[in-house]
Amino acid sequence: MLNNIFKEKVKSTLFTILGLVLVVIVTIWFSSNKVSADVWPIFVIVSHIDFGTVFPGEILQEDFTVIYLEGQEIDVYYRIIQERKPLPEEHPEYPNGGDPEMPGYYMNLCPFLEKVSIDQEGDTEEEAFLGPDDTSDIWTIYFQVPAIFGNVSQDHIGGVITEGGEYGCDVSIEIID
Numbered sequence: 001m002l003n004n005i006f007k008e009k010v011k012s013t014l015f016t017i018l019g020l021v022l023v024v025i026v027t028i029w030f031s032s033n034k035v036s037a038d039v040w041p042i043f044v045i046v047s048h049i050d051f052g053t054v055f056p057g058e059i060l061q062e063d064f065t066v067i068y069l070e071g072q073e074i075d076v077y078y079r080i081i082q083e084r085k086p087l088p089e090e091h092p093e094y095p096n097g098g099d100p101e102m103p104g105y106y107m108n109l110c111p112f113l114e115k116v117s118i119d120q121e122g123d124t125e126e127e128a129f130l131g132p133d134d135t136s137d138i139w140t141i142y143f144q145v146p147a148i149f150g151n152v153s154q155d156h157i158g159g160v161i162t163e164g165g166e167y168g169c170d171v172s173i174e175i176i177d
Contacts, residue, residue, distance in 0.1 A: 106168030
């Protein structure tokens, strides 16, 4: 009887070990066959644009450059995207403050930003191109500061917002495959 218990225990342990080995082999096989990465040969010169404190009616601008890293022979199509900017964790109103309609985010600055290519190459924010024959694109972001509702001057030509506060927008580059 003791011999049968020992055989069953060995058999159970052997199945457990074989099962674990099978799981490890399958995991390694899937991970080695599914990992891929694309490295795109572009570089953006500007990491952060901060317009700081602004006043209604001001028109501010900042430039950034998208550069093609030479030595590659592929064409790169990209677009400029903008998204709501989340409050950083160190912000005193994080995570429930900021925009009352979208807590945890700054109020939306995105509708007041315009991105314009100054190279006159036909690039748009929806589709732009870089390659061996076009190695850089210079963009200007224009910010026409909106007025606050109830405090709009007669000659104001920009947008209008309902309340003052901290506004933000993340602008980034997205590669189009």
